[in-house]
Amino acid sequence: MSSRVSATINLAAISHNLNIIRSLAPESSVLAMVKADAYGHGANEVARVIESQVGGFGVATLDEAASLRSVGIVAPIVLLEGFNFAHELAVAKEHKLDLVIHNLVQLRELIEEGVEGISRVWVKLDTGMHRLGFSPSEWLEARPLISQIEQYIDIVVMTHLACADEIEHVQNRNQLSVFEQIVDGEPFAQSIANSAAILSRPDLHRNWVRPGIMLYGVSPFGSEQLIDDLCPVMTLKASVIALKSVSAGDWIGYGATYQCQSDRLIATVSLGYGDGYPRSAATGTPCYINGVMTELVGRVSMDMLTIDVTDVPGVKLGDQVELWGEHVPVEQVAACCDTIGYVLLTGLTNRVTFHYVR
Numbered sequence: 012m013s014s015r016v017s018a019t020i021n022l023a024a025i026s027h028n029l030n031i032i033r034s035l036a037p038e039s040s041v042l043a044m045v046k047a048d049a050y051g052h053g054a055n056e057v058a059r060v061i062e063s064q065v066g067g068f069g070v071a072t073l074d075e076a077a078s079l080r081s082v083g084i085v086a087p088i089v090l091l092e093g094f095n096f097a098h099e100l101a102v103a104k105e106h107k108l109d110l111v112i113h114n115l116v117q118l119r120e121l122i123e124e125g126v127e128g129i130s131r132v133w134v135k136l137d138t139g140m141h142r143l144g145f146s147p148s149e150w151l152e153a154r155p156l157i158s159q160i161e162q163y164i165d166i167v168v169m170t171h172l173a174c175a176d177e178i179e180h181v182q183n184r185n186q187l188s189v190f191e192q193i194v195d196g197e198p199f200a201q202s203i204a205n206s207a208a209i210l211s212r213p214d215l216h217r218n219w220v221r222p223g224i225m226l227y228g229v230s231p232f233g234s235e236q237l238i239d240d241l242c243p244v245m246t247l248k249a250s251v252i253a254l255k256s257v258s259a260g261d262w263i264g265y266g267a268t269y270q271c272q273s274d275r276l277i278a279t280v281s282l283g284y285g286d287g288y289p290r291s292a293a294t295g296t297p298c299y300i301n302g303v304m305t306e307l308v309g310r311v312s313m314d315m316l317t318i319d320v321t322d323v324p325g326v327k328l329g330d331q332v333e334l335w336g337e338h339v340p341v342e343q344v345a346a347c348c349d350t351i352g353y354v355l356l357t358g359l360t361n362r363v364t365f366h367y368v369r
């Protein structure tokens with residue numbers, strides 16, 4: 012019996028995508044981004060598969076890090092926003108986490124509390140995104156403080172690009188020149204590249220690359236530029252639970268937003284926005300059933316959606332519909348929802364049953 016909604020996670024695809032990353036950036040260590048439960052794929056399972064082939068993992072929260080440690084992950088884990096709340100530094104030390112340090116408050120507290128138990132600190136520079144990091148003027152204050160700890164721990168200076176997915180954007184040049192001005196002559200390892208920069212800017216690979224979305228087989232550039240070499244890791248499926256023969260002129264679903272132009276066969280499928288399939292998906296959003304592509308019609312409901320199966324061979328109740336994954340690029344579904352693949356992957360709810368295959 013197949014489940015109502017299933018997400019199949021192809022662990023071999025993760026290894027395949029990691030191999031592509033390593034061949035693109037052979038000189039760099041890989042900090043695999045597994046924040047937000049590995050972009051919705053299951054961080055513990057993903058981390059176990061690639062632990063021996065990466066330099067470490069990036070997570071957003073202490074809970075995410077603690078969960079990885081609890082299943083036996085011993086590789087370095089970097090807390091991407093460092094410690095920001097009471098007691099977090101002590102807990103981070105207990106779990107032997109590496110820290111991003113992005114402001115003077117953190118840096119002073121770290122020095123006061125001591126760096127014992129921490130093996131690496133990632134100093135984040137704000138080169139123009141203005142979210143986290145030391146600005147060039149703050150760096151002048153931070154640098155002498157870093158001198159007090161740099162003989163005890165490994166230091167990586169990092170920055171994050173606001174427009175890495177738009178290769179020609181002037182912001183990239185501006186951020187890079189700020190970065191180079193700060194780090195020029197410094198002895199520290201460097202890290203700049205997310206997935207988009209790994210794919211498009213070999214000059215930015217430096218000592219550490221930080222792939223996220225491409226590890227999961229999805230293009231950081233969206234539907235306009237799919238990456239054929241990558242292998243999608245998640246395939247989301249649901250079942251046909253009703254079939255309706257409708258006539259030309261009939262309307263489908265809530266709000267009667269879609270009118271059939273001719274007689275059609277419509278399948279009702281067992282997932283909706285309560286499972287994380289976005290309500291914003293427009294009529295025409297692609298899906299795949301019985302070996303052919305077809306499309307969503309009408310509005311997505313909480314527990315169901317409707318697709319046009321008029322031209323699909325032999326449809327019957329119980330047939331599986333792929334909403335995204337192996338045959339349907341999540342990048343294309345995202346474009347039809349006016350969002351990005353990252354949002355869809357991280358948005359599945361606990362109604363979805365996960366299956367891990369090798």
Ligand SMILES: *Cc1c(COP(=O)(O)O)cnc(C)c1O
Nearest residue numbers: 044171205206221222223224231
């Ligand atoms: C999430 C994240 C990445 C990965 O970005 P992708 O676009 O998913 O490759 C890289 N660096 C930092 C600091 C991040 O937070």
